[in-house]
Amino acid sequence: MADLKNDRFLRALMREPVDRTPLWMMRQAGRYLPEYRATRQQAGSFMGLCTNPELACEVTLQPLRRYAMDAAILFSDILTIPDAMGLGLYFAEGEGPGFERPLQGAADIEALEPERAVSELGYVMDAVALIRRELKGEVPLIGFSGSPWTLATYMVEGGSSKDFAKVKALAFNEPAVMHSLLEKLADAVALYLGAQVAHGAQALQIFDTWGGALSHAAYREFSLNYMGRIIEQLPKTAEGRRVPVIVFTKGGGQWLEAIADCGADAVGLDWTTDIGDARRRVGDRVALQGNMDPSMLFASPERIREEVTTILEGFGAGTGHIFNLGHGITPGVNPDHVSAMVDAVTGLSGQYHAP
Amino acid sequence: MADLKNDRFLRALMREPVDRTPLWMMRQAGRYLPEYRATRQQAGSFMGLCTNPELACEVTLQPLRRYAMDAAILFSDILTIPDAMGLGLYFAEGEGPGFERPLQGAADIEALEPERAVSELGYVMDAVALIRRELKGEVPLIGFSGSPWTLATYMVEGGSSKDFAKVKALAFNEPAVMHSLLEKLADAVALYLGAQVAHGAQALQIFDTWGGALSHAAYREFSLNYMGRIIEQLPKTAEGRRVPVIVFTKGGGQWLEAIADCGADAVGLDWTTDIGDARRRVGDRVALQGNMDPSMLFASPERIREEVTTILEGFGAGTGHIFNLGHGITPGVNPDHVSAMVDAVTGLSGQYHAP
DSSP states (O other), rough: OOOOOOOOOHHHTTTOOOOOOOOOOTTSSSTTTTHHHHHHHHHHHHHHHHHHHHHHHHHHHHHHHSSSSOOOOOOHHHHHHHHIIIOEEOOOOSSSSSSOOOOHHHHHHOOOTTTTTTTTTTTHOOOOOOHHHTTTTTSSSEEEEEEEHHHHHHHSSOOOOOOHHHHHHHHHHHHHHHHHHHHHHHHHHHHHHHHHHHHTTOOOEETTTTTSSSSSHHIIIIIIHHHHHHHSSOOOOOTEEEEEEEEEETTTTGGHHHHHSSSSSSOOOTSSSOHHHHHHHHTTTEEEEEEOGGGGGSSSSHHHHOOOOOOHHHOSSSOOOEEEEEEEOOOTTHHHHHHHHHHHHHHHGGGGOOO | OOHHHHOOOHHHHHHHHOSSSOBBOTTTTTTHHHHHHHHHHHHHHHHHHHHHHHHHHHHHHHHHSSSOOEEEEEEOOTTTTHHIIIEEEEOTTTOEEEEOOOOOHHHHHTTTTTHHHHOOOHHHHHHHHHHHHTTTSOOOOOEEEEOOHHHHHHHHHHOSSOOOOHHHHHHHHOHHHHHHHHHHHHHHHHHHHHHHHHHHEEEEEETTTTTGSSSSHHIIIIIIIIHHHHHHOSSSOOOOOOOOOEEEEOOOOGGGGHTTTTEEEEEEEESSSSSSHHHHHHTSSSEEEEEEEEEGGOOOOOOOHHHOOOOHHHHHHHSOOEESSSOOTTTOOHHHHHHHHHHHOOOOOOOGGGG
16 A cells, blocks of 8 residues: 555644644535536446446545645445345435335344345445555545434435434334344444455544434434444554544534544534534544534635634644544535635645644 | 413413413424315415405414414415515416516516505505404414525525525625615514504414525625614504414524524424524524424324323423424325324423423
8 A cells, every 4th residue: 555645634633733724615516616517427327436436436536636635535325235135225316225124023133134235235345445455645545434323314304304203213112123223233333434444544534414404312322323333343443543533413512512422533523513512522532523514605605714714723833633524515505615615724724734 | 352262372482381382283284184275266266265264264273273383384385475565476387477578677676566565565464464364363373485595596496496506696696685685674563564463463474485595694794684674664563462473494404503593483494403502502482383294294193192202202291382383284194193293292292391
């Protein structure tokens, strides 16, 4: 493997000194880029893109050609694991993802095989290995997975949901069954992320997209616990270097202290949290990632620059901040506005890291 | 007007002693009730129901016939004001609300007339007066409105939105234009709520459904400020009694201290906040309303009772708690499960109010 030329991202995750604040962007390989849309069309379908390592590699690298991002993130979907477990993932036009065979009860859960998260997902590992090779050490590669709770919501609801009625009814009425599902998913995610590391991922992010739909108590019981269980099982180092883990619970701003104690190296923040307050709350336990409102990219370049300044100033001096959006970039954003954000971070953040 | 027989709700809002914790339920007049669905069918359409004072009164009273609720809430829609301002509200089957003529820019905003929130909404005032009369003093009547920010999101987006791209672009790029819209809406809401009080409403709630989509700073600038501006303009008393105001920002759990300072008598909590923590944070500045996860009503009666106990115990001894869900009740809930919740609150809460 080529030596890593830019380790700013990995260093900031470990709260080691850096020359400026590193940045990347959730969903940076995405529909806002014309070159992404062209490759997506070439692939024929979204899953066609995910399952083709060459095309997945291509879209992963596209944003790096445009912007001074300090990390690449594997292009894939958060629902590969349930698909590998036999639920039949599909994407209907204009709708969210769906499963042909959602979980109907305890027997379906009993039959789930966590090992399939590795045995059936060779295409993901091939993509990881290829991307890592093609990166040529320019920046580190982030592997990722959905959180057990987030995967469970789709697997039980059969797709996206507004109120999570089915999965919450299962959690509230049959907690033992729900816990057996979450245990299996945690083990599957741990295997999956471990395999991504084995194939070249240098940092990991767990996307807990729907943890914020739970109550404070239910979040700890059904989501956070299982992210901790995953982290316990992950390799701490690879290639002689720490493999840092970022946990991102959208809507988790009230629970930062608890999240900071789950074993992760860094906590992702959505834009509802003041990053300065967040830093005071978590102290030096974890690094913080975030947290510009993705919709700020619809504002003018001047306004974007102002917002970047506010966030950098909010975190303040010292390491431990990875600049990012507070959620994935929205389709329809002008790519030049991303440049404005990147230029602001790279141009303005050095002063917070003066030796 | 008949004397008020049950003032538990109004007393708790003012943090005065009560014999047990009062309760009501957001969207208590709603689709989970078969009698509501029958009246809705009779009305022909949702707006037909809203604009017919007799039918609006009927559905307002329906949940009170089943459950020991301590308040009635006017049956209406949060988007009556923009409709009255000429935007043309419609409800397409299976979609959310929409506007035929969304706001396109500064000229459209300039043309908006706040007075129309009263002059065009006689049907709302007729419903308020009729409901108040028909309540015969059994329980107090809550009037309500959407918050200026929440109304603005629909008026600019033209309907529901996932990312609020248009309204946020307006707020970020042309803050002066956005503020002129929000000022007009605040004044319209103040007139509207004032007229509801004049027609018999005894307490008021401002529903800030989409405040939680903003960043911490943008929330204060674009939502909370304007709820404060409304409260300043409202009559403090009517019929010789304080008219308490509840502010409910869904997703506002991180900002409770600021919300508690906006001038409201009570703050609504969604289910992501621990109500005990919330009480410690706001002290005796405001009463708290909430905060059971609406999806808990899909659980068993035993589990519901357990959750009610946890919330009552979480708030602890003393007045200042109004039991409610953390958001509107979900269609599809079994009405017997609501009974389980109501029985638990009425049966178990007395111990927290021992003299």
